[in-house]
Amino acid sequence: MAQDLITGLTERVDRLLADHDPATTDRLEFLRARFDAGLAWVHFPEGLGGLGLPRDLQIHVDALLARAGAPDNDPRRNAIGLGMAAPTILAYGTEEQKKRFLRPLWTGEEIWCQLFSEPGAGSDLAALATRAERDGDHWRVNGQKVWTSGAHKARWAILVARSDPGAPKHRGMTYFVCDMTDPGVEVRPLRQITGEAEFNEVFLTDVRIPDDHRLGAEGEGWRVATATLMNERVAIGGGDPRRESGMIGAVARTWRERPELRTPELHDRLLRLWVESEVARLSGRRLRQKLAVGEPGPEGSAAKLTFARLAQQLSGLELELLAEDGLRYSDWTMRRPEIVEFTGRDAGYRYLRAKGNSIEGGTSEILRNIVAERVLGLPPEPRTDKDAPWKDLPR
Amino acid sequence: MSDELDLLYTDVEESVRDSVRALLAKRCTPDRVTAVYDGDRTGLDELWRALSTDLGLAGLLVPEDLGGAGASAREVSVVLEELGRFAAPVPFLTSAVVATTALLEAGAADRLGELAAGERTAALAVPLSTVPGRAVPAVTVHDGVLRGTVTAVAGALEADLLLVPVQGDGGLELHEVPADAARITPVTSLDMTRQIADVELAGAASRPVADAGAAERAIGRALETGAALLASEQLGVAQWCLDSTVEYLKIRRQFGRIVGGFQALKHRLADLYVAVESARAAARYAAAAVAADDPDRSVAASVAQAYCADAAVLAAEECVQLHGGVGMTWEHPAHLYLKRAKADQLAFGTPGAHRARLAGLVDLPAA
Known part of the structure; x- marks a missing residue:
């Protein structure tokens, strides 16, 4: 059965390559043809870039295309689009929305960002205050969002806003696709501890969103956002399938290339973290094998907890290993990077950027609550604000 | 390399688990296990016979043409998870895994039929703490x-x-x-x-x-297989500790609240859950690598021991601490798992010994 699927996929890839020789075909044209052949993400439905096959089989397709020298969609450029917006649109979008948004999202023609967090709504995302008011067949949106990676590159955003202030906080939100070219959208860089401005503040002033850009029902925003966040945690914590990918790879490389830096104490810590990184990699593989037969559940939170801890410990170890060189830093110049890089640049950057790993996509403290409550079934945190109308909550 | 190894449980493996668990739930109660500390081994021979012969577990690793079940390390690992969950005092690991592997690797087919049938039980005479690949006392x-x-x-x-x-x-x-x-x-x-x-x-x-020549290899493979699959027993120990602690903290009240609602304890249990699920990935990978005789099996075995041994000890120590006073009593079974977890940590090489082994296997040499 699995072998038949692989044979069928291989034939399909061969046909794509025969009809669109990567050596002579324009990159974008090739990517569009790949999407239309159902080879973009095989677990998506037919007609939407997929073939309705198990998610695992994508690895096979990617390997075949890479071997043939075909261009890929450079997924790092559109991590939020691919990791969060796409699965949410697939799950909650109308047929028209899926047809309109998924193809240019996958090819990277349209970059996406995420308008979720606000200055007053971080861990308590459901307290968010950005207002969406109905205005005929449109919505008018006003408010401020923050920690928005890539907003300065984005064509579209996934947005959660308060549509009914009179309802309890989890029940008064609606989820939208927001046009980042709307004149009411203002994006300002937000400089981080690395010196870069990978994030932004986004100010929304009378932004007009047509009602047919609503994802899910009015008032259902929290449910839709939860689906996005679970996908986000899998995207951050799921990891790369290869051994010594990510942060451990950088440290192990330095260890091998610079024998003069080695000490017994660092060796012990390196081996402990190597084992933990390998186990995290295997856990990520188990998670992916499970996902092949279902949707992400709260298990993604566990993967993300481990990922953040290891990234921080490894990047700290790397600076100690580098000794004198650990005192240098590549560049403090304020820049707005093309892509979000966890393992790029130098060791100092990696150390500082990794501090964000336990904050973005749910702080490690909130993720522990999620694991304890939703996986282990322990009593929830006391929530005095759960049933009161949002407008009456102290702010 | 070994990217196709399945780390989930197959239906067959789950059905092996069900039958082992059903038998142990009936015949390997905490009282029965605790009694061995006072020298009472009543019923243990019968328990081993039920597992080895009636369920046919002694022959899992033995090929069918030699009188066994022709199963693999994957099924064995699921049996070990259950034996760990019950801290079962039976010689499955020592006889049906380690000694059986030594005989298989040595090509001593004539003894395997009796072992597979559960008619005889064997042990490899090395200290339990022997590290795979290191010299054994002879x-x-x-x-x-x-x-x-x-x-x-x-x-x-x-x-x-x-x-x-x-x-x-x-x-x-x-x-x-x-x-x-x-x-x-x-x-x-x-x-x-x-x-x-x-x-x-x-x-x-x-x-x-x-x-x-053949002996050195057979002993090395037997110990490495033991180390790889012991990880699944450690997983079973850790899972019991997590489950029983969570269950207890959902009913225990202090300060007028369910104790499991205190965030300090929730976060510790969340971290323990992450450790147990990580141990599962490591143990499953080691079992799958042994079953497939994958080129990565040595690395897989040492990663599994380096991780799962500590995870089981952590789970058992948290279990005692989070049960509070009752966790310290002879009457509560937590101590059975603490003792098993700590002894298991020393078995077939400590985590430190396996990290040292990995340093050579994955080219991260010492200073």
């Missing part, structure tokens, strides 16, 4: 009889047959000796559910099962 052979002592051997008390590493003229050999030809002295053990014994050979006649 007895001497003169005029065809063996002399010497091996200490801290697990499974020797239950064994009919001992597989003894022997220092021959041409190198390490492996001999078999009937257990009743050796003096086997029980040792009061930290973990009485896997009691160790000192084995003294004072002129016992033996039969060689593997000569120099």
